[in-house]
């Protein structure tokens with residue numbers, strides 16, 4: 026067979042020849058399919074609401090970005106592939122993140138707990154180290170390792186759609202033993218503590234329940250259905266905004282604080298007054 | 310006009326001739342009350358009690374002592390639609406719907422905390438100054454009973470609103486009763502009218518709280534004050550103040566006005582606290598539900614030491630004949646209160662036995678002059694405070710940011726180590742102070758002026774005490790340990806009570822073996838002579854320099 030343009034066509038014709046010859050390659054159809062899928066998937070990921078980042082929705086670039094961020098900021102403890110690192114003496118530098126889901130990362134990084142500063146009894150709330158985009162990327166990467174709980178939608182955590190009274194009952198029954206009835210927090214054993222829930226965003230409250238950070242148990246949808254979670258959020262936000270009708274709140278911390286005040290302020294001031302009265306009369 | 314006056318005079322005369330009150334009145338109206346701030350602690354207790362009575366009567370007008378189950382639809386929206394008892398609902402009503410109700414609840418509760426704190430402080434004052442000694446042992450007993458009744462009233466009151474904290478407190482009481490061997494279960498069923506929590510407990514505690522306990526308190530306060538009136542007040546020793554008189558202001562007209570004024574100050578301070586500081590916000594705790602506990606659950610401060618004892622007790626539960634004996638609850642909840650209350654009530658007699666001192670005392674001891682008693686008191690405070698801190702171990706762990714287990718472990722050791730240590734340190738400090746008093750008495754006050762003698766010796770110039778201060782310092786007795794006497798008499802016949810005597814001698818040596826005695830008259834004279842000589846020498850020195 027003779028080529029239509031042999032020499033004079035130059036480089037251009039050579040390229041087109043190459044293309045046309047590849048087009049007939051058996052793998053060509055598959056390559057086109059992959060390219061089309063990638064474009065469509067990427068476009069979907071870009072247009073979809075960012076709150077519902079999930080394995081199938083995340084773009085490969087987002088996952089790639091997340092992977093890079095992870096390698097720099099997290100891999101030293103959690104391993105390059107998020108598989109976790111256990112030292113030879115058995116201490117866990119960082120647990121495996123396979124299957125913890127986007128929600129766990131969004132909670133841990135979004136509340137500043139991760140990256141952990143130093144091995145401690147408890148990862149504590151800190152100023153957040155990453156911006157929203159980076160957190161989404163990290164979440165997408167960890168979620169791509171294995172399926173896990175997703176970041177909740179905006180309307181699932183809206184406090185105004187919850188029932189405060191029911192939320193209060195649920196909170197007292199499920200959470201108060203660690204967090205106290207008004208979410209003031211409390212001490213747990215071995216130097217751990219349940220933190221105060223004042224000022225925690227609705228999304229993070231929801232994520233804490235579905236991922237169960239550290240000593241906190243997981244409350245999945247069987248133990249506490251999504252609607253109940255929303256009621257709990259509504260209750261917490263309501264308590265937070267509620268004033269103290271009785272005056273100074275003294276931490277809503279209960280009888281120990283009250284006892285201290287009774288002695289230091291009550292008896293203290295009254296003894297001061299007694300001393301004053303006694304010296305007054307001895308002068309007259 | 311004059312007819313009316315005459316008539317009134319006749320009536321007065323008539324009454325006076327029958328009961329001769331004017332004489333009695335004349336005598337009593339001049340009763341003398343000494344001045345010292347610590348003598349007003351009891352009054353803080355009395356006046357806060359009156360305020361509790363007044364606010365409590367207000368609360369009874371709305372409070373419903375019933376555990377009947379209802380669904381709340383009152384003014385407090387965050388709880389609307391929640392199931393709860395009528396007692397809890399009526400407490401919410403008092404807090405949010407009754408005009409002034411929240412203020413009254415807070416007055417009642419702050420008043421209760423201050424009342425018990427004042428009673429405790431008053432008791433410590435009486436203890437450390439030895440005001441409980443003969444003839445006032447009876448009144449000490451009355452006082453200890455009052456303290457017990459105060460705690461009981463406070464606890465029953467705390468349990469009335471049927472909120473989460475009050476229910477948890479009752480749950481602990483139930484646990485304590487169940488730990489009593491054999492009869493525990495029956496007792497608990499008796500109290501709660503069946504299985505805990507039942508439907509009766511609030512309506513059963515109510516008459517105890519508003520009638521029986523306060524009634525007994527009023528009765529005993531009356532006895533307490535009548536005894537005080539009759540026995541007269543103690544006072545601090547010093548020049549002109551002896552065991553045979555009381556120095557102070559007369560009841561009428563001075564004391565009445567001072568006490569009356571002080572009553573308004575006490576009312577004012579408590580009401581001010583109630584108006585500005587929130588206490589027991591039951592709406593936040595939620596209604597009681599036996600399945601629910603909350604972090605940060607503690608009782609009011611005066612019960613805190615018992616909760617603390619429960620928290621630090623190691624988990625001991627041996628089996629006796631196949632039945633578990635829950636020592637981990639029995640010891641802190643049942644045995645410990647008895648172990649604290651019994652010696653507390655009997656202390657006047659314990660000290661009498663140990664020191665052999667059965668004379669009447671109307672002059673108070675300075676705490677330093679009774680190093681062992683003061684040491685015992687401080688050791689008790691140390692013990693009690695540690696238990697109280699243990700009762701709030703989770704609170705302190707959060708506030709101080711230290712692990713709760715450390716606090717518990719620290720207190721477990723502290724109770725055993727710090728308690729005796731605080732006794733010993735206090736005793737040493739007292740003895741040190743006594744020694745200083747003795748030196749001051751013998752050599753005069755230190756002036757801070759340093760002298761160098763011709764031989765190069767440094768010494769401080771002392772200035773003799775004025776007679777008043779010297780008298781105040783010297784105003785105490787020499788305290789000598791009991792001598793057990795010989796084991797056999799001159800004829801070699803064994804003394805039958807020698808063993809008992811020796812035991813007492815040992816106890817009294819524990820009390821008085823180490824005290825620094827005040828100088829004898831001869832020592833004083835010799836010291837003064839010495840000081841004079843030194844003074845002469847100094848004169849010579851100064852004149853020599855000139």
Ligand code: HEM
Pocket residue numbers: 358361362365366368369372400403414417418421424459462463464465466467468469470518519523526588589
């Ligand atoms: C030494 C005396 C008393 C003490 C220490 C005491 C203490 C208390 C305490 C701590 C409470 C819980 C209050 C709260 O936070 O809601 C309470 C409740 C109550 N007390 Fe008393 N109380 C005393 C005497 C009285 C008396 C004499 C009465 C009535 C004549 C009374 C009537 C009540 C009532 C009706 C309640 C329940 C109302 C409520 O909780 O809001 N108390 N008491």
